[in-house]
Amino acid sequence: MAAKSPAAVAPKRPVLSVSARKIKDNAADWHNLMMKWETLNNNGFTTANKIVNLKIGTQFKDNKLEIECDNIASDCGKLSPSYNEELETFCAELLGTLENMAKIQLKMEKLCSTTKGICDLETYYENGDCRTPLFHTWPTTYFYEVSFKLTEMYKKEIRLKQTIVQEIAHTADQDLMMVYLSSWLYQPYIESSSKLLLESMLLETGHRQV
Secondary structure, eight states, X not given: OOOOOGGGSOSHHHHHXXXXXXXXXXXXXXXXXXXXXXXHHHHHHXXXXXXXXXXXXXXXXXXXXXXXXXXXXXXXXXXXXXXXXXXXXXXXHHHHHXXXXXXXXXXXXXXXXXXXXXXXXXXXXXXXXXXXXXSSSOOHHHHHHHHHHHHHHHHHHHHHHHHHHHHXXXXXXXXXXXXXXXXXXXXXXXXXXXXHHHHHHHHHTTSSOO
């Protein structure tokens, strides 16, 4: 029997196997990161709410003091040290939450970059065509498209949250405080489709049963 030529031994099969395993790991990582993000978002909202309540409560007391102390020395209206300490503690707590969310967002970007690399590798081994599904129906390119969409959502959302953290303790406008609180909780840049995209990816990779 004639020996097979080197050209007949294609490296495609093991590469596909490695690619599929990595894509499946990435899908699980996306799930874990998004769940951690939601937990931090809830924690951050609780802290931001404390900041707003503290500021509104202090404004109410200040208004009463202005009426009662209209003709008394200016020291009457000064903020108490306990207020400053509380506000500083809550702000530090909110900043810590933001920093943890920023770390998660960076990990999401790395996942997206890894998926792009796998897609490029598959394109190379498929001679420019990576439409062959690694699992059920999705071509490799679709995993990257989904990762990119999710990454862009969270990138915009972390920028919004950075603005909220910078401004929420410094504004005296109660309506604006409420806007900041609502924006933090409801995350306008993270579209409702994000959950569907995640669940579809988990289903495609076998993490969810049909």
